Amino acid sequence: MQTKALRIHPKDNVAVALTVLYKGEQINQPALPQVEIQENIPAKHKYALVDLNEGDEIFMYGVLVGKAMSFIPKGGLLSIKNVKHASGSFELKERHTEWHKPDVAAFENKTFNGYHRADGAVGTRNFWIVIPMVFCENKNVDVLQEAFMKALGYAPKESPYEAMVQRMIREYESGNKEYDLMFADEDEFVLENKKVFPNVDGIKFLTHTMGCGGTRDDARALCGLLAGYITHPNVAGATVLSLGCQNAQLATLKEEIEKRDANFSKPLILLEQQKIGNEKKLLGEAIKKTFEGLAMANELERKPAPLSKLCIGLECGGSDGFSGISANPAIGYTSDILVALGGTVILSEFPELCGVEQELSDRCVDDNTAENFMQLMTTYNQRAVDVGSGFYANPSPGNIKDGLITDAIKSAGAAKKGGTSPVTDVLDYPGKVSKPGLNLLCTPGSDVESTTAEVGAGANIVLFTTGLGTPTGNPVTPVLKLSTNTALYNKMTDIIDIDTGPIIEGNETIEQAGERILNYIIDVANGNVQAKAEAGLHDDFIPWKRGISL
Missing domain, CATH: 2.30.130.110 (Archaeosine Trna-guanine Transglycosylase; Chain: A, domain 4)
Known part of the structure; x- marks a missing residue:
C-alpha cells in the first residue's frame, strides 16, 4: 500500500x-x-x-x-x-546532552586528500582570492578578473552563450532574421583553457557593496568576514585592494586576521590606492604580486587527512514541505556521523530556528552556551520587530506555496539539518569555529548571506538542501545541492548534486541517505568530483549588513 x-x-x-x-x-x-x-x-x-x-x-x-x-x-x-x-516560549533549563551516536565503523578509517595549512586546518580546495576593502575598489577587482581568468585557464576562451551570440550576429549580418536559438556545436568554440597553475583550483574575486557609508559595527563585521576568508583552509593566499579613506581599514582587517590565526603566515598582498596614487601602477603591482603568489600556491599538493578535518556548513534554500522529512534529516544524520568522528558542523539561519529554541538550548553543553544562544535569538527577533517585521515573516512566497505556511513549521524542519548531537558552541556573526562538534552560527535565513557566513566561519564543504531549486554557490567552498524530491532532481540536474527523494518514496531510509551523502562529500573533498555550483561558477558572496535580512 x-x-x-x-x-x-x-x-x-x-x-x-x-x-x-x-x-x-x-x-x-x-x-x-x-x-x-x-x-x-x-x-x-x-x-x-x-x-x-x-x-x-x-x-x-x-x-x-x-x-x-x-x-x-x-x-x-x-x-x-x-x-x-x-511558537513556544523558551528558558534556561537542565542540560540534555545525551545522544545516540551513529555507528561509524564504515567511516572510521576513511580519509580525504586535502591541502594542509600551517594552522592545522585542511582545505578541500586551493584558491587564491582577490578582495576589495570597499565597494570603491570593485572596478579594479573586475579589471584584475578580466586580466587573469582566461589567461590562467580558469574561464573558457569562449562560452556556449558567447558562441550563441556570435552565431546570431552572423545570421543577422547575412540578412537572416530567423535566428537559431540553439547552442553552437562544441567544436565551434573552445570550452576549456589549459591551467597555468594546475595545483591552484582558481582565483576568485569577492566584490561587495560595503566598507564605507555604514556603521562602524558594519565595517568591523566586514573585516571579520574577510579575515575569515583569508584564513580559510581552502584559501592559499589573498590580494586585498583598499582605497584608503573608508571605514573598513586595513589595520582592522589585520586585527581580525590575528584573532582567527595568531601565527598567520599565508601570502597576503595589501595595496592601498591613495598611497600608490596611479591606478595603472596599482593594477600593475597587483597583477605582478598576485602572479607570484599563485606560483607559490601551485607548489602545494593534496595529502591524506582524517574526516575529522571536515567542517560542514548546513544550509537550506527554496525549501518545501518535504524539506523537513527528507533532505534535512538526511544531512542531519550525516552531521551526526561526522560529529561522532570528531568533525565539525555549522547550523546557521537563526530566523529558521524559531520554535525550536528550547530543544537547541537544552542541547548546549553548558549554561553559558545556552544563554548565549537564547540571547542572540531574542535580540535578533527584537531587531526585526523594531523595523516592522519579525521571525514570523521569514517564509517566502515559494515556501508558502509548497506547504511551509508559518515560520515555526519551516524552522522545525530546518533544524533537522543539525542532527541530534550536543551543541558545543554558539557563535555570533562573523565568528569562526574553534571547537569540533555542532556549532550554531547567528546568520540571516537569506541563502547567500548565510552561506557566505558559514564559509567565513570555516566550512570547507556546504550541504544545501532545496525543494524548489536554487543555483547558490560560494567562491571558495563547494556547495552541494540536495533535492528534497526526485521530480526537482530530474528537472534541474545542472544545479542539483544529490537526490533525497527516495526517502519520500519509501525506497531509502534517512540513515542510508545520510551515509550516501557522506561518501559523496568525501569524493568532493578529494577533488575527484566538482559540485554543480563550482562547475557553473556560482560564486555568490554577500556580506550580512546586520539587522536588515531575515
Whole structure:
C-alpha cells in the first residue's frame, strides 16, 4: 500500500500529504487516525488530524508551530487563511546532552586528500582570492578578473552563450532574421583553457557593496568576514585592494586576521590606492604580486587527512514541505556521523530556528552556551520587530506555496539539518569555529548571506538542501545541492548534486541517505568530483549588513 501521508511526531495533530489527496478520500494508515479528506490537499501540504477550533494550538515535529485562526475540520487543509504563526516560549533549563551516536565503523578509517595549512586546518580546495576593502575598489577587482581568468585557464576562451551570440550576429549580418536559438556545436568554440597553475583550483574575486557609508559595527563585521576568508583552509593566499579613506581599514582587517590565526603566515598582498596614487601602477603591482603568489600556491599538493578535518556548513534554500522529512534529516544524520568522528558542523539561519529554541538550548553543553544562544535569538527577533517585521515573516512566497505556511513549521524542519548531537558552541556573526562538534552560527535565513557566513566561519564543504531549486554557490567552498524530491532532481540536474527523494518514496531510509551523502562529500573533498555550483561558477558572496535580512 502506498504511504500517502505522514505524521512526523506522535504529539502532532496534523499530517503531511506525501502525494495529492482528494476530497472524500479515506486515509487509513498505521500510526495515523482514520481521516476522510474534506478538500483537495496538495502534496507537501498539511491536513488536520482532529477538529481544530479557533485559537487551538497546532503541533508538528512535536512542537508548537501555529494556531488556528478559524475552524479547521478533521481532514481539512491548513493554509495561510486559517493558520497563523505561533511558537513556544523558551528558558534556561537542565542540560540534555545525551545522544545516540551513529555507528561509524564504515567511516572510521576513511580519509580525504586535502591541502594542509600551517594552522592545522585542511582545505578541500586551493584558491587564491582577490578582495576589495570597499565597494570603491570593485572596478579594479573586475579589471584584475578580466586580466587573469582566461589567461590562467580558469574561464573558457569562449562560452556556449558567447558562441550563441556570435552565431546570431552572423545570421543577422547575412540578412537572416530567423535566428537559431540553439547552442553552437562544441567544436565551434573552445570550452576549456589549459591551467597555468594546475595545483591552484582558481582565483576568485569577492566584490561587495560595503566598507564605507555604514556603521562602524558594519565595517568591523566586514573585516571579520574577510579575515575569515583569508584564513580559510581552502584559501592559499589573498590580494586585498583598499582605497584608503573608508571605514573598513586595513589595520582592522589585520586585527581580525590575528584573532582567527595568531601565527598567520599565508601570502597576503595589501595595496592601498591613495598611497600608490596611479591606478595603472596599482593594477600593475597587483597583477605582478598576485602572479607570484599563485606560483607559490601551485607548489602545494593534496595529502591524506582524517574526516575529522571536515567542517560542514548546513544550509537550506527554496525549501518545501518535504524539506523537513527528507533532505534535512538526511544531512542531519550525516552531521551526526561526522560529529561522532570528531568533525565539525555549522547550523546557521537563526530566523529558521524559531520554535525550536528550547530543544537547541537544552542541547548546549553548558549554561553559558545556552544563554548565549537564547540571547542572540531574542535580540535578533527584537531587531526585526523594531523595523516592522519579525521571525514570523521569514517564509517566502515559494515556501508558502509548497506547504511551509508559518515560520515555526519551516524552522522545525530546518533544524533537522543539525542532527541530534550536543551543541558545543554558539557563535555570533562573523565568528569562526574553534571547537569540533555542532556549532550554531547567528546568520540571516537569506541563502547567500548565510552561506557566505558559514564559509567565513570555516566550512570547507556546504550541504544545501532545496525543494524548489536554487543555483547558490560560494567562491571558495563547494556547495552541494540536495533535492528534497526526485521530480526537482530530474528537472534541474545542472544545479542539483544529490537526490533525497527516495526517502519520500519509501525506497531509502534517512540513515542510508545520510551515509550516501557522506561518501559523496568525501569524493568532493578529494577533488575527484566538482559540485554543480563550482562547475557553473556560482560564486555568490554577500556580506550580512546586520539587522536588515531575515
